[in-house]
Amino acid sequence: MSDAYTLNISGAPPDFFDKMHELLAQLPDGALTPGDTPTVEAAFTLFDRVTLDAKHLLRLAVEGNGRALGADFRAQYGEARLNGATTSLTRHLQSLTKAGDWPESVPRVLISTKAGTEGWRKTHAFSMAPALVPVFRVAIRRFDKGAGDPQAVVDHLVALFEEMGRPTRDAREFAREFLEQHANDLAAWLAQRTGPQDPGPESAPPTEG
Incomplete structure (x- = not known):
């Protein structure tokens, strides 16, 4: 049973x-x-x-x-x-x-x-x-x-573009263009995601004066 x-x-x-x-x-x-x-x-x-x-x-x-x-x-x-x-x-x-x-x-x-x-x-x-x-x-x-493998990111984007009906050659070009265009934005997103959280104004140290 x-x-x-x-x-x-x-x-x-x-x-x-x-x-x-x-x-x-x-x-x-x-x-x-x-x-x-x-x-x-x-x-x-x-x-x-x-x-x-x-x-x-x-x-x-x-x-x-x-x-x-x-x-x-x-x-x-x-x-x-x-x-x-x-x-x-x-x-x-x-x-x-x-x-x-x-x-x-x-x-x-x-x-x-x-x-x-x-x-x-x-x-x-x-x-x-x-x-x-x-x-x-x-x-x-x-x-x-x-693991910090940039190629894995490219391959993932290529797969997404291929699912949208793009030929493999075009998909790879689109993937690389996307990463180059948004490199700074992606770096900022990663830094915010992995960095320490902002404690907010309530826990900020008092200012002198």
Whole structure:
């Protein structure tokens, strides 16, 4: 007999899922596991392959200790890009599983919960199994440190342009032109992302005078 169960909840108010998540968070480590927990290397590979929107969704889940609110994503990117993010996760997860690089016992990284009237309902939140959170946290940190390979950036842009229907030769030219044109902007973005956060005026040292 399988130890895996699916719980379907209909008509629950949005705060029901928040309370459920709070209860799950109180369980001791190891109380809930997704089966064969994937390795950090597998999580890194998945994070590296998915789209930027999917990466952002995974970051939200890790930063929320296993919970990403759909409203937070929609506020920045919209509904259509949320659908694209989940599609990217599903596609690459299936690819890794088929290749034997991801455990079949973990068919999903994020599980959606919906709230509202019956019929079509927007996703209220995405939950990540407690055992997966520390794995992806390490994988994302490793990804952010990066290996500093400029060619990897070029290859990624080329792939995007090719998906838009551009020939490979034109795609490479467009990719290099893009990087040259936005080099300063990208450097500033990276410095802001990896540098210390601005403590704000409240924690600034007092001025003399």
